[in-house]
Amino acid sequence: MMQEFNGKTAFITGGASGIGFGIAKTFARRGMNVVIGDVQDDRLKHAEGLLKEITNNIFSVNVDVTDREALHAVSDKIKSVYGPLNVLCNNAGRTGGGKVLDISEDRWRHVEEVNFWGPINGIKVFLPDMLESGESGHIVNTSSFSGIHGHGNQSAYGASKFALVGLSEFLRNDLEGTPVSVSVLCPHVVDTPVIGALKERVNPKVREMIEAMAVSADVVGQQVLSAIENDEFYIFCDGTDTRKMLEKRCDTMLAAMERQFPRGSEDE
Numbered sequence: 001m002m003q004e005f006n007g008k009t010a011f012i013t014g015g016a017s018g019i020g021f022g023i024a025k026t027f028a029r030r031g032m033n034v035v036i037g038d039v040q041d042d043r044l045k046h047a048e049g050l051l052k053e054i055t056n057n058i059f060s061v062n063v064d065v066t067d068r069e070a071l072h073a074v075s076d077k078i079k080s081v082y083g084p085l086n087v088l089c090n091n092a093g094r095t096g097g098g099k100v101l102d103i104s105e106d107r108w109r110h111v112e113e114v115n116f117w118g119p120i121n122g123i124k125v126f127l128p129d130m131l132e133s134g135e136s137g138h139i140v141n142t143s144s145f146s147g148i149h150g151h152g153n154q155s156a157y158g159a160s161k162f163a164l165v166g167l168s169e170f171l172r173n174d175l176e177g178t179p180v181s182v183s184v185l186c187p188h189v190v191d192t193p194v195i196g197a198l199k200e201r202v203n204p205k206v207r208e209m210i211e212a213m214a215v216s217a218d219v220v221g222q223q224v225l226s227a228i229e230n231d232e233f234y235i236f237c238d239g240t241d242t243r244k245m246l247e248k249r250c251d252t253m254l255a256a257m258e259r260q261f262p263r264g265s266e267d268e
């Protein structure tokens, strides 16, 4: 369990914007060495400039999470600059909502490639060295509340995020007894460029609803740090509509079990 952050090192994918950038700022303020990876050079440059106002112990890399070899090169660079990695945030993600039949084959595959295989690549590249270093470490996989409850028509996106919750649960089992832990971040609505673009497309009433639900990326950054400190596995970002959805999912599943295997029936 990680208790000390000062001087420790974190790598955040999709770290040049939104949630990843919120996490990067929080880590930098706690004295960590921060490396952000992203595919957008302009965002990287801008984010790096802002992070340098907090610390000099930061650098950015253009890396696509679907490219495992490129991630190996990032791992080598981090080792040579800061030594062993302590925190890996597999945060990069792309959108891909819509009905199952409406999403093209290419889009299905690319969404899964970034949102699910991206974190697998991160884990395969960085975890062996994290374990070998013997230092306390933590992996945070950014899923979504769409990976906890199947609301709306989120098909490709939601399926990738459900898979990431599953991957994180199995990784938690694998890591038992090691100094490395894992959490899965399940935000519902966070005020980032993705949500900004969505607000532009919807009617004023829906926009108002989104604004009421939205949490800031800076708050999510603090929630992530606190979850690492307390070794909290599921990281939720609010407890309002999400609580109702979680209750509904659990109730629906338990009701199905009850119908099929009524309590007490095994005694009859």
Ligand SMILES: NC(=O)c1ccc[n+]([C@@H]2O[C@H](COP(=O)([O-])OP(=O)(O)OC[C@H]3O[C@@H](n4cnc5c(N)ncnc54)[C@H](O)[C@@H]3O)[C@@H](O)[C@H]2O)c1
Pocket (backbone or CB within 6 Å): 013, 014, 015, 016, 017, 018, 019, 020, 037, 038, 039, 040, 043, 063, 064, 065, 066, 091, 092, 093, 094, 114, 118, 142, 143, 144, 145, 186, 187, 188, 189, 190, 191, 192, 193, 194, 195
């Ligand atoms: N904003 C929300 O409401 C919300 C809710 C639930 C989950 N999420 C998840 O949070 C994560 C961050 O989203 P955000 O809202 O901050 O979005 P964002 O667009 O602000 O940031 C995502 C960053 O990831 C980068 N990226 C995309 N594909 C990449 C790739 N292949 N390799 C490396 N970087 C890549 C983008 O360039 C971008 O800078 C995503 O995984 C997203 O699914 C966001």
